[in-house]
Amino acid sequence: MKLHFTKMHGAGNDFVVIDATARRFQPLPALLARLSDRRFGVGCDQVLVVESPSTPDVDFDYRIFNADGSEVGQCGNGSRALARFVRERGLSDKNVIRVRTQTSVLELRHVDGDRYRVDMGVPQLEPAAVPFAAAARAERYTLTLAQGTPLEIGVASMGNPHAVIAVADVDTAPVATLGMALQSHPAFPQSVNVGFLQIVDPRHVRLRVYERGAGETLACGSGACAAVVVGRLWGQLDPVVDVQVRGGQLTIEWAGEGQPVLMTGPAVTVFEGDIEWPN
Numbered sequence: 001m002k003l004h005f006t007k008m009h010g011a012g013n014d015f016v017v018i019d020a021t022a023r024r025f026q027p028l029p030a031l032l033a034r035l036s037d038r039r040f041g042v043g044c045d046q047v048l049v050v051e052s053p054s055t056p057d058v059d060f061d062y063r064i065f066n067a068d069g070s071e072v073g074q075c076g077n078g079s080r081a082l083a084r085f086v087r088e089r090g091l092s093d094k095n096v097i098r099v100r101t102q103t104s105v106l107e108l109r110h111v112d113g114d115r116y117r118v119d120m121g122v123p124q125l126e127p128a129a130v131p132f133a134a135a136a137r138a139e140r141y142t143l144t145l146a147q148g149t150p151l152e153i154g155v156a157s158m159g160n161p162h163a164v165i166a167v168a169d170v171d172t173a174p175v176a177t178l179g180m181a182l183q184s185h186p187a188f189p190q191s192v193n194v195g196f197l198q199i200v201d202p203r204h205v206r207l208r209v210y211e212r213g214a215g216e217t218l219a220c221g222s223g224a225c226a227a228v229v230v231g232r233l234w235g236q237l238d239p240v241v242d243v244q245v246r247g248g249q250l251t252i253e254w255a256g257e258g259q260p261v262l263m264t265g266p267a268v269t270v271f272e273g274d275i276e277w278p279n
């Protein structure tokens, strides 16, 4: 069987996108590995599957699989890629489309050129909703790492779990070391995406993210949203922030508690292809 796919990226966070609106896609582990593996397969951070809606309140269902095969409930950069994918393939004639993931309903729209805008929903800040083991909600938590080092973090969910660490310089931050340490920390029962946030000024930040199930990516949309939410809760960021990531730039807007986070950024189609796969 020939499986058609589209290779896309959002600020360097890259995806293999499958149109499963007309034909069901079976997310077999070996097939996901073939699509994700950068040497033995196509290669991407996440595989995105677009399906016909399971409920009338949305236009599409949207499944997200990390490079390690784990299925998750949010992918911000991926949602912009999905908006472009739907537009380019004429899967909808609407200007604003609603998509459902395992954990969220998102609203997507084309802005201009390569730029798309996503309503990422209201961030969840209660520890149990992340999930994160803490007695009560706080703006800052202190975790003790294996070697006894205390670490101060912010925590938020955008439909997927995020920890945010303030650093003086993202270029020298111990992204992989601390990222892996937090991902295996018992306080995060479903692991976590770990953001390293350098605040340049209240309107400009730099960010690197060590993602759950993918390692460090060149951009993480939900990570950029979580970092701005935490930075605003710390009283250090404006309502509109430009987030410089290694693969480009995202603009994140958050008016405050109880309000949705809006993310604007690029989505690019790189190429299309087919792989042979036994059906």
Ligand SMILES: N[C@H](CCC[C@H](N)C(=O)O)C(=O)O
Binding pocket: 013, 045, 046, 066, 072, 073, 074, 075, 076, 077, 078, 160, 161, 193, 211, 212, 213, 214, 217, 219, 220, 221, 222, 223
């Ligand atoms: N790259 C994605 C995040 C994927 C989420 C995944 N790493 C997880 O939650 O496990 C983004 O732009 O939001």
